[in-house]
Amino acid sequence: MSSAGPSTEDLEHSRYFLTEWMPPLLRRTAERDPPRVLADLGAGDGGTLWPLDHAGLVGETIYAVDISAKHVALCERLSPKVHGIVSDVAHVDELAAGSVDSVVSSQVIEHLPDDRVLAPEIARLLRPGGWFYVSSVIRGPRAFWIYRGKPPAPERWQLDPTHMREYASEDEFRAALAHPDLELDTVRSAQLNFPLTDFAVRAAAKARLVAPERLPELYVKGPSWLARARRAIGVPIPGYRWVEATGRKRAS
Numbered sequence: 001m002s003s004a005g006p007s008t009e010d011l012e013h014s015r016y017f018l019t020e021w022m023p024p025l026l027r028r029t030a031e032r033d034p035p036r037v038l039a040d041l042g043a044g045d046g047g048t049l050w051p052l053d054h055a056g057l058v059g060e061t062i063y064a065v066d067i068s069a070k071h072v073a074l075c076e077r078l079s080p081k082v083h084g085i086v087s088d089v090a091h092v093d094e095l096a097a098g099s100v101d102s103v104v105s106s107q108v109i110e111h112l113p114d115d116r117v118l119a120p121e122i123a124r125l126l127r128p129g130g131w132f133y134v135s136s137v138i139r140g141p142r143a144f145w146i147y148r149g150k151p152p153a154p155e156r157w158q159l160d161p162t163h164m165r166e167y168a169s170e171d172e173f174r175a176a177l178a179h180p181d182l183e184l185d186t187v188r189s190a191q192l193n194f195p196l197t198d199f200a201v202r203a204a205a206k207a208r209l210v211a212p213e214r215l216p217e218l219y220v221k222g223p224s225w226l227a228r229a230r231r232a233i234g235v236p237i238p239g240y241r242w243v244e245a246t247g248r249k250r251a252s
Contacts, residue, residue, distance in 0.1 A: 017215070025186060053082075111162055
């Protein structure tokens with residue numbers, strides 16, 4: 001594990017907050033078949049791997065894979081089970097073929113220059129019968145948000161300025177995950193909301209009303225009402241839907 005702590009700048013600009021909540025589809029999949037070894041491709045700040053580990057749904061090892069060494073260092077501090085790997089998510093050379101029981105990749109595929117490279121790496125990493133979970137966003141015809149995309153991303157108002165794409169439908173997302181060794185079980189989408197409490201606590205940290213080092217864990221170590229409020233108070237993001245998929249690697 002890394003011995004260096006995150007900087008104040010890292011904490012204030014952390015993209016995700018740690019919360020015990022996880023998507024119900026991911027929870028059900030992990031509860032049905034808890035992995036001994038899990039790989040999180042594009043682990044970011046640990047927003048997906050932390051609730052899985054906190055719920056006791058990963059047996060021994062979590063590989064936190066991210067292109068950012070800072071993000072990997074943050075993930076390594078979350079649990080002794082976490083082993084960080086600084087790598088392109090499409091070419092995780094440090095991990096052998098068939099070496100993991102499960103792969104998760106949340107809000108990553110839309111950032112890749114070529115979204116067709118993720119499924120082959122998922123198929124390579126998984127043991128036969130192992131499961132995967134991937135999530136992204138669907139952009140409707142009248143969708144908009146507050147960020148302006150910058151080249152090489154589309155120059156439009158979109159959910160994240162670094163998104164290389166935002167899927168037009170569940171079918172388009174499904175097609176990006178197509179691979180002869182993978183079998184999709186579920187693909188579904190739902191309205192995407194922005195938690196107003198996220199904006200409030202970031203503003204509080206900027207004003208130094210909340211210590212920046214408390215920010216990533218504020219929902220899990222702060223007052224219980226704050227975590228409940230995050231789930232209850234949200235603004236629908238116009239035209240955007242959260243899309244997620246689960247599936248398995250076919251048995252040989």
